[in-house]
Amino acid sequence: MPSALPEGDPVPTDGSLPPSALAELGARPFAFYVHVPFCRVRCGYCDFNTYTAEELGPGVSRTSYADQAVAEVRLARRVLGERDLPVDTVFLGGGTPTLLPPEDLGRLLRAIDDEFGLAPGAEVTTEANPDSVDLAYLERLREAGYTRVSFGVQSAVPHVLAVLDRTHDPLRVPGVVEAARAAGFDPAGGGSISLDLIYGTPGESNDDWETTLEAALACAPDHVSAYSLIVEDGTALARRVRRGELPMPDDDDLADKYVQADERLVGAGLGWYEVSNWARDDAARCRHNLGYWAGADWWGIGPGAHSHVGGVRWWNVKHPAAYAGRLVDGVTPAHAREVLDAGTRRLERVLLEVRLRSGLPVDVLDEAGRAALPGLVADGLVEDRTDRVVLTLRGRLLADGVVHRLLT
16 A cells, blocks of 8 residues: 555546446455554555554544445445445554454444355454554444454564564563454454565664564464565655665675575474465465455455556545545545456466465466476476476575566
């Protein structure tokens, strides 16, 4: 959810989609993403479309946000028509969704269920900061129908968290994970728990990263995401790097820490299923994100949220005040859109599916892409297979380069 919105084509005021997009509905899983753009503190590395209370300005309040999101769910129903379209996954991201009361998050989920219906066994995830929930909150969330919680841990080392401007106490993480488990967010309760980690923060040593990995694994999560730090333009972190206060993350250091993470996570029984994601078993994989990587359809709710249906991608206006105003006026909050041609859709399929453990079917590649495969195998970047392109560990470290060779 980058803070700068791309340009695109105009969107009809009623949000209507081309018949070609609607014709594809139901051919792939359908999902909702709900962006909750509120944070207590802005993290220095984050360029997501988020706002602290002081940045919201007049006329915008967290207390009215659930009503606005529900209004967009109803708009989605009008735009997509009355066809049967059960929702396979719902994902609340941010920001910090759990700054809203659990009753508001429950109301959002009920609106999706009322308008579309949740598919049997639907996966319903919310992100949460470790200091934004307790046992009582998590119990109410589980009762409301949420099945999965993803905690933004990032690091277990205080000086690393300080560079990231993260304010939670790392010593609180084991307790909040245990609270989530007690509330039913684990396989025994029909749910699952994920931890998000970041590596490569300036000043983070290999020992620091090992401390974080050990702390994360001690919590026995069902799923771990580990992302390399990216210094995004316009962030406080980027300004500190530009002024020479902090070094830019080093590519060799990032590669070493990725290998370190893979060894530790795999050794603890979590297998990789996407370049930056590991799960204890197939049931613990994030089905919502798998939908993104596999080209599924989803409607993005909230300011700046992106959507994709049948080869049409659109994105909402950025600021919560503008978003609320559009919905009050009864018009779509979409800012702009693009219709993806067949070539772009194939390119994006290669870009995304090659990152998966299941790999990319070889027949998706054109002649030049297939001709590149022997060289990629010889270089130890992909497995020696005839049916699918599957990255080796070395290939995961150089995934962007692999994609470039497959597409040029």
